[in-house]
Amino acid sequence: MLLRVLTTILLLIVAVRSAEERRKKKAVITSLHAKWSQTSFLAETSEFMAKESNAIFWKYIEAIVERVNPIEWNSFSDAKQHDMAVRLSVPLLPYSRNKLLKFALSLRVHSPIVQLFQQLGAENVVNCEAYALVHGEVICDAEDLERSVNSANERGPSSTLYSVDHVYMKSRSHETTVIIYGELGSKTWLSLHLAAKKLAKNKKAKYVFRHWSKEARDDKVLLSGYGVELAIKSTEYKAMDDSNIAGKSQSEEGSDTDIPDYEDINGFNFNILRKLYSDSKESLDQFRLHLLEKDELTPLKVWQVQDLSYQASQRIVSATPEKVIGLLTEISQNFPLLARSISRQNVKKEFRTEVQANQELTLSELGIAEGDSALLINGIxxxxxxxxxxxxxxxxxxxxxxxxxxxxxxxxxxxxxxxxNIEQTDDRSSYALDFRNAFPEYLNNLDTNSQYRQWGNSVKLMLQPYFPGMIRPIARNLFTLIFIVDPSQKETKNLLKFAYSFYTHEIPIRLGVVFVVNDDKSLSGFEDASVAMLN
Missing domain, CATH: 1.20.5 (Single alpha-helices involved in coiled-coils or other helix-helix interfaces)
Known part of the structure; x- marks a missing residue:
């Protein structure tokens, strides 16, 4: 008896490990690469700095000069280069923007612009680790840079500059242009950079820097999979009627009759196992259930599916704060595999009430129906x-x-x-002014003035197409524009200029003016300028 029990336990252990290994073999591992070679994290970080401002970009360059050892830099792994690039940015960026830098590096947002500079540098055939381009002349040695700058005007115009170029702050207005191509952190770039910087400070040349590496790496840029779909289709089909499988398995558990569902699950014939180990049927049934739960295509009953969204949400909000994001990612990416486990999650009454209240109030205001998703960033x-x-x-x-x-x-x-949380609305016309009691002075009348007689006066003309953004000329007072002005104020002149411009260009709008004056009847024009102007 003891030997049989030990044999059964050993069989179950081996079976579980075999099933687990079989499940792991089903995994599909993919990676997404760009068409260009790996780019430096220092270069990408500097481009992030350039988006902040040109001044911060050059401060970051100075931090590289002071803190990066060119000899050690080439031996750094990608991980160390990434950490170094982020560490150098800490004194230059607020904490919040430093987090965005890490996000941008993970997305490789600025890798394309680095590759653009790489292609521009590759247009010149050179045999240098870094070089300078001075009005068509290629300089590899920093000692020859000043000589080339002095004779630059004799060789014609400089190379074309682009809006993405990085121009040293104190040299923007100079006609002689020095373009340095090199890799940040390298020894050859450093010597050329210091020489070009000296010339720029002495106002002898305009210093422009572009990323470039002589030896492109063999590995390509590894990208994030946002917006990329991986479609895998299985060409193996198996037709079977599984409408009553789960019900039969539950009702006939413990019987010795053959059950089709028991025949072959992950390589195990449970009919034979149940006959050989009749006293361990309960353990075999539990092991069979374990294998079924590992199968992501295991069908669920209707009553198990109806609250699945509540149950998944309850599991996420019940997790500790440091695990919430990870659990949300896990459930979102592996929902079919975890569906059966989630279906056993208890949902608290308070949580269900809160979700329903959100759907009725908050989500209805945003126009979001049940089952829809929304993303709000600071209310946007x-x-x-x-x-x-x-x-x-x-x-x-x-x-x-x-x-x-x-x-x-x-x-x-x-x-x-x-x-x-301040309520914002795009509806700016939340109130209207009734100007009729102010008796405005109208400058024109589209119904009666002779200058508008050549226009049609039928309102049906509004139904005909016209140029976008323009008002169709109709000899009717359909639109009215009122200028409320104080004639004693200097700012009134600009508004009256607009009114006069609309009148002379025959804009199809009735124009009116309401003068704002002191309503004290005891005052005269000798005592109040606005009354004098109106009179």
Whole structure:
């Protein structure tokens, strides 16, 4: 008896490991690469700095000069180069924008612009680790740079500059241009950089820097998979009627009759196992259930599916704060595999009530129906259908910049949430003014003035197509524009100029003026300028 039990336990252990290995073999591992070679994290970080400002870009370059050892730099792995690039940015960026830098590096946002400079540098045939281009002359030695600058005007115009070029701050207006091509952190780039910087400070040349590496790496840039779809189709089909499988398995558990569902599951024939180990049927049934749960295509009953969204959400909100994002990612990416396990999750009554309240109030205001998704960043609605992670990054940059601006004005963290919760609306016409009692002085009348007689006066003309953004000329007072002005104020002149321009160009709008004057009847024009102007 003991030997049989030990044999059964050993069989179960081997079976579980075999099933686990079989499941792991089903995994599909993919990677997405760009068509260009790997680019330097220092270069990409510097481009992030350039987006902040040209001054911050050159401060970052100076940090590289001071803190990066050219000899050690070439021996750094990609991970060390990434850490070094981020570490150098810490003194130059606020904490919030440093987080965005890491996000941008993970997306390789600035790798294309680095590759653009690489292609520009490859247009010149050189045999140098770094070089300078001075009005068509290629210089590899820093000692020859000043000589080439002195004779630059004799060789004609300089190379074309682009809006993405990095021009040293103190040399923008000089006609002689020195373009340095090199890899940040390298020894050859450093010597040329220092020489070009000296010339720029002495106002002898305009210094422009472009990323370039002589030896392109064999490995390509590894990209994130946002917006990329991997479609895998299985050409193996198996037709079977599984409508009553689960019901039969539950009702007939413990019987000795053959059950079709028991015949072959992950390589195990449970009919034979149940006959050989009749006293371990319960353990075999549990092991069979374990294998079924590992199968991501295991069908669920209707009653198990109806609350699956509540159950998945409950599991996420019940996790500890440091595990919430990871659990949300896990459930989102492996939902079919975890569906059966999630279906056993208990949903608290308070949580269900909260979700229903959100759907009735908050989501209804945003026009979101049940089953839809929404992304709000500081109250800004982001369309999730054409979601572009790069657009999200730019939006985050704008919001962080705005928050930093408020912080510098003295708004601390506790006040920022109040600012974000201020109700904003695009409906600016929340009120109207009844100007009829003011008896405006009309400058024209489209119904009666002779200058508008050549226009048609039928309102049906509004149904006919016309140029976009323009008002169709109809000899009717359909539109009225009232200018409310104080004749004694200097600013009134600009408004009256607009009114006169509309009148002379025969814009199809009735124009009127309401003069704002002191309504004290005891005053005369000798005592109040506005009354004098009106009189």
């Amino acid at each position: 609605s982001v369309d999730v259908d054409p979601l572009d992670v790069f657009g999200v990054l730019e939006l985050l940059k704008q919001e962080v910049k705005l928050a930093d601006g408020f912080y510098k004005l003295g708004f601390k963290k506790e006040y920022l949430t109040i600012l974000l």
